[in-house]
Amino acid sequence: MTPTIAKTAFVLLAVGWWVMRIPHVRRSRRTPVARSARGWREITLLTISTTGLGIIPFLYIATGFPKVAAYPFQPVQASIGIAVAIAALVMFRLTHKALGRNWSVSLEVRENHKLVTDGIYRYVRHPMYTAFWLWAVAQALLLPNFVAGFSGIVGFGTLYLFRVAQEERLMIEAFGEPYRTYMARTSRLIPWLI
Numbered sequence: 001m002t003p004t005i006a007k008t009a010f011v012l013l014a015v016g017w018w019v020m021r022i023p024h025v026r027r028s029r030r031t032p033v034a035r036s037a038r039g040w041r042e043i044t045l046l047t048i049s050t051t052g053l054g055i056i057p058f059l060y061i062a063t064g065f066p067k068v069a070a071y072p073f074q075p076v077q078a079s080i081g082i083a084v085a086i087a088a089l090v091m092f093r094l095t096h097k098a099l100g101r102n103w104s105v106s107l108e109v110r111e112n113h114k115l116v117t118d119g120i121y122r123y124v125r126h127p128m129y130t131a132f133w134l135w136a137v138a139q140a141l142l143l144p145n146f147v148a149g150f151s152g153i154v155g156f157g158t159l160y161l162f163r164v165a166q167e168e169r170l171m172i173e174a175f176g177e178p179y180r181t182y183m184a185r186t187s188r189l190i191p192w193l194i
């Protein structure tokens, strides 16, 4: 394992992550929105998350910026990072498969939106956020730079902390008691833990 292999793996897996989303983004554009909580707050959170998970790590990979925050590359750490990134990708795929046409990048309920409680959603109610947390941890393990490595945890962590309760309120407004029952029997991110 070398720094170049680690960076290449990060870029290839990140491309896989975004490619996986393309058909869902296209389909969601064609499906009318019935209820939305997408305002300036949500757009700010999406911008913060995209900066931490996308712009900062790719700027680092392309230029080495900020060099002052670099620390020595650890091959074992990077190997674990690749394993965690693959786990994130698998989880991400499972969430898209289960959500299907109910997928949205933002806080939106679509026309004829169905509450999904099967597939990976049987075990936790925010498995896509589990996948994002895994990806942010993989970024920290793969990029030996305190800023570029940890910007994913800070960026996505900010989105998660300010969004998750609001998303649950939206789902209660849209689905009522069935979502409350679903909440009562599932954890948010890790089965039986959190």
Ligand SMILES: C[S@@+](CC[C@H](N)C(=O)[O-])C[C@H]1O[C@@H](n2cnc3c(N)ncnc32)[C@H](O)[C@@H]1O
Binding pocket: 095, 099, 102, 103, 104, 105, 106, 107, 108, 109, 110, 114, 115, 116, 117, 121, 125, 126, 127, 128, 129, 130, 167, 171
């Ligand atoms: C970016 S997705 C994230 C979904 C979920 N929070 C997760 O982490 O797997 C956000 C959209 O998914 C939809 N959504 C969330 N949970 C859902 C569920 N159990 N069934 C159907 N749609 C859901 C909501 O409409 C929300 O706007």
